[in-house]
Amino acid sequence: MSAALAEDVPTRLFQRAVALEQAGRGGESCAILERLRSLPAPPAGFHALEARVMARMGRHQQAEEAASAALEQGAEAAPLLALRAQARLAQGNLTGGLDDAAQLVMAQPGDGPAQALLGDALLRAERFDEAIFLHGRLFQQAPEDPNAILRLARSFLRAGRHAPAEELLALAEQRLPNVASVAALRAQNQLLAGNAARAEALAEAALARGQVDASVHSVLAHALATQQRMAEAGRHFIAAARLAPHDEYHAHLAASVLGTETSRATPGYVASLFDGYAANFDDQLIGLGYRVPGLVRQAVEAWLPGAPAEGGVLDLGCGTGLVAVALMGLDLPAPVGVDLSPGMLRQAAAKGLYATLCQTDIITHMQACPEPQRLIIAADVFCYLGDLAPLVHCLGMHVMPGGALVFSVEQGAEATPWHLQPSGRYCHGRAPLQHLLAEAGFGRVTMQETPLRQEAGQDIPGLFVVAMH
């Protein structure tokens, strides 16, 4: 921005932006703020103003940067720390958000909102006991405050302590009888506690009260699905998708119920699905007889003697890192893990077995990946992709001669390339898959029919594939 602006113009711009914020219309000042930001010396108070406006607009990164700039300039710390904490948490920067929230509480020890913010940050960081302690204290101070009730309830819920969560959520529902999300949360708590029938009843009651909302239909759908009442569940997935048309998670499940052909599960669906599972994933899969990591180890042990001496290992859809655990002790470099779910990646990082972890879609990663790999593993990932052709061809170009692609798919009809099942996962036919791998340059392919895991007491049939270049 040149210095051609008349001297009083920056002041006028700032005053206009302040007036808009005071009128509750800070969003209308975006263009003014952008112009002021470009000045070599914006007016005093600009950064704090920008932080507030950006926070209200949900532009978290800009809010964080502006808050940091304002703090550096010595602006009043408390509101900016609160704002920056929220912005950092919203961007998934749990450490930074916690730091700010903790500083805020130290600066204002008796301040309820500051303590609530710290409690929320602790909850996001899965430090449940501390979150429960803080939110519990706030609840004791204001037992009638619905927000305090809900915060404590959520803390118990996330900690897996469903009985106290239920008591609090029942209380919250009394205080807020017309808020659909409260009803949905209460039903979800029951579902997580293993009481699908109770969750169903709570959700149905909410709908009968006129709380027609995507969240209520969603939890009802999951409760019905848990009870293997798939047709009924499908109707509610469809309702949820119609009520929240931009929600990829429900859109995918609705499509799977309707039999609508989609070529892949969207990244949004996969991330939502696995973020919800992350904390208990390993235990649940082990409980369900998950065999794929063991099969991967067996296959890699057989392949290793003839494998190339150089090259990396790529674990696509690494999840919580079960494959890396399975490969421990083998003569291979630490793998690079790729997954969409931040929750899953935190679990994987905790295992300390990966060289790098990338939160991205596997197709995006492969398109950007320059180097051929010695070994690429995709365990239980292709069930979220229908049309495998683009990815398999890409993988074919990224496995070095003598290298291997090891993956599993759920097995579909022999001649059908792919099919979206009511479960929301895709299955693939053996013959088209064999043909595709050959086209992609994989000369030696072995396919083993094997159950991948159990679901509702039934084996999920699958193909375990080792394809070598």
Add this chain to the structure above:
Amino acid sequence: MPAVALSRGIQALAAGRPAESLPLLRAAMQAPEQAELAALNLALACMALGEFGEARPLLLRTHASLPGLGESAFRLGVIAGQAGQPAQAAEWFTQALRRQPGHALALVGLGSLAENRGDFAAAEGFFARAALLTPEEPELAFAQARIAVAQGQAERARRHACSCLNRRPMHVAAARLLAGVLADEAALAALPKADADSPAWVLVSACMLLRAGAEEAALAALHLAEALGEPNADLTREINALLARLGRAPLPGEAAPESASAVLQRSTALWQRHEFAAMVALLRAGLAQYGPVPGMAMNLALALNAQGQHAEALAAAETAVAEADNKVVALVNRLAIMPYHPQAGRAEALLAAARAIDAALPPMPAPCPATPRRPGRLRLGVLSGGLGTHPVGWLTLAGLEHLPAEDFALTVYSLKPRPDTLNSRFRRRADAWHEVGALDDSALAARIAADDLDVLLDMGGFGEGGRPLALRGKPCRKLVKWVGSQFSTTGLAHMDAMLTDRWETPPGFERFYTERLLRLPDGYVCYTPPPYAPPVGLLPALANGHVTFGCFNNLAKLTDAVLQAWAMLLRRLPQARLVLQTHAFADAETLALTARRLAAQGLPMARLTLLSGCPHPEFLANYARIDIALDPFPYSGGLTVCEALWMGVPVVALASDSFAGRHALSHLSNAGLPQWVATDLHGYLQRAEAAAADLPALAQLRAGLRDQVRASPLVDGPRFGRNLATALRSII
């Protein structure tokens, strides 16, 4: 001293402070030797403040008293142009040139008038002559840009628009024009600019964002432009117009002088906030200033009607019809007023008025023959802006929800987003949902046509936001009118049928309708009671010792004849009370006006309670104060009747012959209470008195009325869904 006052007044005016100049120039007019010059400058100051009504007599005076000057004539031409009187404007501009052949702006004015007529050759001629006199005049560059656009010469338009903006950075219209001939922001960046930091380019960028539908970003850019530049009334109006469109109040500050279109925009904003008295005052002032501008007359008709001033409302609507170039819009406005009018609200008059709309429509090619319908589910569409907690929503949701999904694929074309619980239920049922309010008529028709519908239900009619005229090209196989300003026939040749029932349109009533009448076996609507409706309480008369009548209808429905009837009733029942509740009473002036009307019609004000609108649960809870509801006429209550019945309050009604006049008859009959509907005023009063005289019967009725309604077809969704399905299948 007058001489000093004149000098200072002219200085203030030249410096852009017209308000400051007014007292100075008025003082200067006291001195005879400079009175005329002061008068002329005072006129210019008044015009700068938008006070054309004050300016005009001054200009007429100075036109006579200053024969050597053409300025007065030029300004009178501007006023005439603003008032939509092009012939008069041309005459004044010509007179200005006779006196001052070098008056460049008069030439620009004549050029603009020629341009408006489409005579671009003549327009260019005038502009060329003006260019010889004042080649640097920004308005001239703007005019030349407009001509270039009309002639499809984008490059020339860009050049002239830039020239204008380089000299007059805050020229909103030039910025808008330039935005229309630039491909993208890169093209804007590439333009030659005298000052790259000028607010002009921010203004152009804002206009480009507006064209792209990015209203929030455009608003932010407009704020930036205004803050960067000099104070500018046009830009302030532009910002306030956009704020009004976004449903936000204008920023506090000095009111900017307004053009006729700005008055119209502000009146629309007042309508949306139910500030009818302010709306009436604004429009009356606007009409005094600018003359009989049709849009102002139409909006005035709506505001007066909302206040229950039916005669004045119809008169304003008729003025609009007489003055409007676009008769269709004015005729639609008149039809929307007529059902409320005690005389004009009869079926025959409404039919004639509706037919007049169809007759005024421009000719249209016949639609292409319909292709054979695809096998499978009946493809049903709904077009409405009321799919939420709105009368349309409450009366149609149950029917649409209970149309079997396996047989009916439902596509919704929503004209207005309504994020509420009822809207969620519509969305849940819809196989596809499209927000189409921003589409113009041809885009809307194309959008509908793309879905290959079997039947489209128009659930908006000629009401606010309704778009029945967009459907002229028959973008579907069958068009059916249902609910949503369904007060009469539409009169439209392209509307195939209307969903009705045997009470709304008994045999023989076909003569009042241009549509085929599809009579549903029960009522034509199915009511969805709100889940938050309070329980029915005891009859209040038992505790009060007197009967309380009530009417919770729209104030527009309370004609003088209704008020007289109620006055008669309260005279016959000296202990009875009357409670009126309506949202319009939140406007203090409307409340005061209504109180005066009530008193003038003989109502005993000491026995009346006037309640303003409140949140819906509370609104319903106020039925606990009412023993007997009184329905207005000729425009009957619709949703209001259903709500009264659900709250245990029977309704005394008087049926007339229009669709609007028979809503209560339909709902009461459907709920098993046909005996509460009279056919004349005597019967109406007698029914009310008889009910008030038998409190035990009234109490018993009240105690069981919700259950009675619950068991009736009025709220039987599955039954209505089956009937609706049968009716829809019958027309394809």
